[in-house]
Amino acid sequence: MTDTSIDERPRHLRIANPKPARNRQDALVILASSLAAVLLSLIVAGLVLWVSGKDATALFEKMWENLTSSNKLYEMVDRATPMIIAGVAVAIGFKMNLFNIGVEGQYLMGVFFAAVIGTQFELPAVLHVALIMVVALVAGSLWAAVAAVLKVTRGVNEVIATIMLNALALNLIDFLFTEYFRFESASLDVKTKPLPTTAWFPELVSGRLSAYILVALAVALIYWLIVFKSRFGYRLRASGVNAGAARTGGIAAKKMILASMLLSGAIAGLTGLKYLLGESYAYGPTRPEGFGFNGIAVALLGRNHPAGIVISALLFGFLDSLSGPLQIAKIPSSIVLVIKAIILLGVVIVNEVVSVKVARRTADRTAAQLEVAGAAA
Amino acid sequence: MSATIALPDSAPPPPPDSPKMSLALRVLGSRKLLWTGLSLFVVLSIIRATQDGADDLTSSGTIETTLRFTMPILLAGLAGLWAERVGVVNIGIEGMMIFGTWFGGYAAWKWGPWVGLLAAIIGGMLGGLIHAVATVTFNVNHVISGVALNTLAFGSMRYLSELLWDRSDIQGAGISQSPQQKSALPRFDLPFVSGGRIGSWQSPDLMGWFEKRGWPILGDIGGIVKGLTTNVSAGTLIALSLVPISVWVLWRTRFGLRLRSSGESPQAAESLGVRVIPLRYAGLLISGGFAGLGGGYLAIVASSYYRQGQTANKGFIGLATTIAGNWRPTGVLASGFLFGYPEALNRVGRDAIRHLLLFGFIIALIWCITSLIRGKWARTAFGAVIGGLLLQQWLIIDENGISESLTGGLPYAITLVVLAVFSQRLRPPAHAGMPYRPGDSH
Numbered sequence: 001m002t003d004t005s006i007d008e009r010p011r012h013l014r015i016a017n018p019k020p021a022r023n024r025q026d027a028l029v030i031l032a033s034s035l036a037a038v039l040l041s042l043i044v045a046g047l048v049l050w051v052s053g054k055d056a057t058a059l060f061e062k063m064w065e066n067l068t069s070s071n072k073l074y075e076m077v078d079r080a081t082p083m084i085i086a087g088v089a090v091a092i093g094f095k096m097n098l099f100n101i102g103v104e105g106q107y108l109m110g111v112f113f114a115a116v117i118g119t120q121f122e123l124p125a126v127l128h129v130a131l132i133m134v135v136a137l138v139a140g141s142l143w144a145a146v147a148a149v150l151k152v153t154r155g156v157n158e159v160i161a162t163i164m165l166n167a168l169a170l171n172l173i174d175f176l177f178t179e180y181f182r183f184e185s186a187s188l189d190v191k192t193k194p195l196p197t198t199a200w201f202p203e204l205v206s207g208r209l210s211a212y213i214l215v216a217l218a219v220a221l222i223y224w225l226i227v228f229k230s231r232f233g234y235r236l237r238a239s240g241v242n243a244g245a246a247r248t249g250g251i252a253a254k255k256m257i258l259a260s261m262l263l264s265g266a267i268a269g270l271t272g273l274k275y276l277l278g279e280s281y282a283y284g285p286t287r288p289e290g291f292g293f294n295g296i297a298v299a300l301l302g303r304n305h306p307a308g309i310v311i312s313a314l315l316f317g318f319l320d321s322l323s324g325p326l327q328i329a330k331i332p333s334s335i336v337l338v339i340k341a342i343i344l345l346g347v348v349i350v351n352e353v354v355s356v357k358v359a360r361r362t363a364d365r366t367a368a369q370l371e372v373a374g375a376a377a
Numbered sequence: 378m379s380a381t382i383a384l385p386d387s388a389p390p391p392p393p394d395s396p397k398m399s400l401a402l403r404v405l406g407s408r409k410l411l412w413t414g415l416s417l418f419v420v421l422s423i424i425r426a427t428q429d430g431a432d433d434l435t436s437s438g439t440i441e442t443t444l445r446f447t448m449p450i451l452l453a454g455l456a457g458l459w460a461e462r463v464g465v466v467n468i469g470i471e472g473m474m475i476f477g478t479w480f481g482g483y484a485a486w487k488w489g490p491w492v493g494l495l496a497a498i499i500g501g502m503l504g505g506l507i508h509a510v511a512t513v514t515f516n517v518n519h520v521i522s523g524v525a526l527n528t529l530a531f532g533s534m535r536y537l538s539e540l541l542w543d544r545s546d547i548q549g550a551g552i553s554q555s556p557q558q559k560s561a562l563p564r565f566d567l568p569f570v571s572g573g574r575i576g577s578w579q580s581p582d583l584m585g586w587f588e589k590r591g592w593p594i595l596g597d598i599g600g601i602v603k604g605l606t607t608n609v610s611a612g613t614l615i616a617l618s619l620v621p622i623s624v625w626v627l628w629r630t631r632f633g634l635r636l637r638s639s640g641e642s643p644q645a646a647e648s649l650g651v652r653v654i655p656l657r658y659a660g661l662l663i664s665g666g667f668a669g670l671g672g673g674y675l676a677i678v679a680s681s682y683y684r685q686g687q688t689a690n691k692g693f694i695g696l697a698t699t700i701a702g703n704w705r706p707t708g709v710l711a712s713g714f715l716f717g718y719p720e721a722l723n724r725v726g727r728d729a730i731r732h733l734l735l736f737g738f739i740i741a742l743i744w745c746i747t748s749l750i751r752g753k754w755a756r757t758a759f760g761a762v763i764g765g766l767l768l769q770q771w772l773i774i775d776e777n778g779i780s781e782s783l784t785g786g787l788p789y790a791i792t793l794v795v796l797a798v799f800s801q802r803l804r805p806p807a808h809a810g811m812p813y814r815p816g817d818s819h
Contacts, residue, residue: 052540099520154797163693164789171786293528332539337532344525348517
């Protein structure tokens with residue numbers, strides 16, 4: 001934007017809104033600020049440990065140990081897998097200015113119905129897995145549809161609706177599980193009927209890393225294609241940035257809310273399948289939990305960008321992989337949760353501060369250019 | 378950056394509180410709601426008097442438990458109300474309540490219940506302060522800050538539990554539970570109404586007498602009044618008194634007017650010389666204090682120890698009562714009872730809860746008839762389907778028929794239904810949830 005001379009070309013050839021030369025510099029700013037937030041939260045965690053009389057250096061020692069052990073790195077990727085998917089699900093909502101707090105309930109519905117319906121069929125391996133994934137997609141999507149329909153037809157805030165649906169999902173699943181789908185087996189563990197081996201997901205590294213990470217990466221890729229490269233994605237982002245302008249531009253807001261919520265719920269439905277198809281092969285009380293929050297945090301930390309989501313999910317997976325070693329070092333593993341929450345708060349605060357700074361700088365520059373242009377004219 | 382000012386929607390303004398209106402009308406807000414409430418009560422009374430095992434629908438035991446279960450929801454709802462009235466959406470109530478339960482439980486175990494309540498309030502205010510720093514000073518999205526706060530509260534309080542109570546030398550303590558408190562808050566019975574003592578003399582138990590007779594209407598009134606006046610903890614009285622106090626402060630004082638104007642249109646308030654930022658801090662500290670007290674109630678009054686997960690989504694349900702109560706303290710109280718009642722019935726009146734299905738069927742029937750008169754066919758069909766389902770379930774279910782996990786979901790389902798029915802008639806504070814920076818609009 002150094003050229004401030006007045007554009008003499010005919011109107012239709014002028015570049016209406018010249019793109020500021022910002023991409024690389026802004027990416028660096030974002031990266032630096034996110035790193036700062038992460039470092040800050042680690043320092044706070046260290047301080048907390050030190051104040052409470054624990055060995056703070058052990059935290060960083062364990063981190064280094066985990067980073068240098070290949071088994072722990074596999075665990076990190078494995079733990080990051082569902083977070084990538086949950087993060088993408090949340091990010092789709094964010095792109096549309098919708099808060100899908102309901103990822104938690106949506107993936108539980110996905111896991112449960114996948115576990116129940118998956119045992120009803122006998123199919124060859126690939127088909128069986130595909131069928132289960134479709135069931136999970138549909139179940140998550142339908143559960144999200146409740147909130148979407150309530151929002152579109154009755155104006156119910158989706159935040160409250162999805163929170164209630166999370167609690168309701170747990171109750172509904174408990175009811176269906178205890179009344180209808182409890183499988184009486186010889187052993188004492190209470191689970192649904194186990195899935196046949198045709199539904200098992202292969203492993204990349206035996207006992208360490210499920211191949212489900214490939215599904216997660218594919219989800220991130222598809223998210224990128226749909227949201228950033230398709231017409232639908234353009235409409236979605238337009239409605240998210242400025243709903244009024246998008247409506248004026250002929251984008252049906254209600255349809256977009258429904259579509260994005262259904263898509264978000266569908267992807268959320270896939271979150272829990274790593275647990276179902278790669279670990280337990282049945283639904284039981286040791287169900288996965290907490291990926292709703294992790295998804296929100298990962299989406300925010302990754303700024304709704306697929307690459308950012310994958311990287312932040314890896315970071316959160318890494319933090320989760322610390323809980324075992326920390327326990328051994330006599331450090332309460334709940335410190336990991338504290339670190340995550342502080343990272344989330346820190347990142348959103350830093351994002352706000354940076355975006356205000358950037359906006360102010362842009363405004364100042366524009367003002368300066370206007371002055372120059374005014375003087376020239 | 379230009380701030381958007383949302384226009385208030387076209388819902389009619391709340392009725393003016395003129396002194397002519399009776400107290401009941403002022404609490405409920407409209408004549409229609411009063412008549413609806415009364416006729417529903419009559420229906421419930423007839424069901425109670427005619428059906429087997431339905432006594433607990435309005436027994437004093439149920440109502441007493443309802444009161445105890447409603448108070449945390451009420452306090453959470455008031456917390457949401459104070460925050461949203463000042464212009465900040467508070468999803469972090471759950472987290473602030475967790476702070477309250479932990480600090481309350483710890484202090485009550487160490488220094489007695491009164492200190493415990495105070496500590497709970499301070500703990501909640503700490504949460505409010507964090508939320509205020511993030512949302513008011515740094516303009517972080519309110520929902521995100523709240524979600525982060527909930528996790529921070531859960532994680533840090535668990536950390537403290539692991540640190541302090543995961544030892545064998547404190548009896549009854551553990552990784553997720555505090556030791557038992559030694560003393561409790563005083564409890565009262567009202568003399569003459571429900572047999573309270575005056576000195577050493579036991580006064581007559583009038584309402585209990587009515588309840589035992591079991592006549593329709595009178596027996597129910599007896600049960601309800603006795604339930605509301607028996608074994609009432611000092612904590613309950615404090616919580617209930619905060620409803621009129623909130624009304625008075627928010628609608629009758631200068632501070633309240635400024636606070637509400639900051640939630641409706643901070644730019645306008647600012648132009649009149651109100652300093653919005655300190656007000657929002659004050660509002661969020663008060664909100665946090667209410668939520669913390671709600672947590673303290675759970676740990677000190679409703680039980681006698683802190684337990685992980687004690688809040689059990691009460692913060693979120695409280696937020697729903699803020700909305701369903703149309704951002705008015707009395708509305709929050711009324712909808713609080715709506716959520717506390719099924720929970721209490723689920724706990725103490727398991728054999729009576731199936732009769733709620735019949736109650737639901739009658740409501741659906743009335744709904745059908747009124748929609749039919751107004752010629753709204755889709756609504757009629759919807760009501761008929763729901764009503765048919767309820768009736769069919771009621772006919773096939775026996776005493777212990779309903780699964781506990783299904784009735785446990787009742788409060789959440791009620792929330793969704795209530796919000797779906799009333800959402801469009803509600804008028805939230807116009808600026809709640811939106812970013813604000815002083816001086817932006819000039």
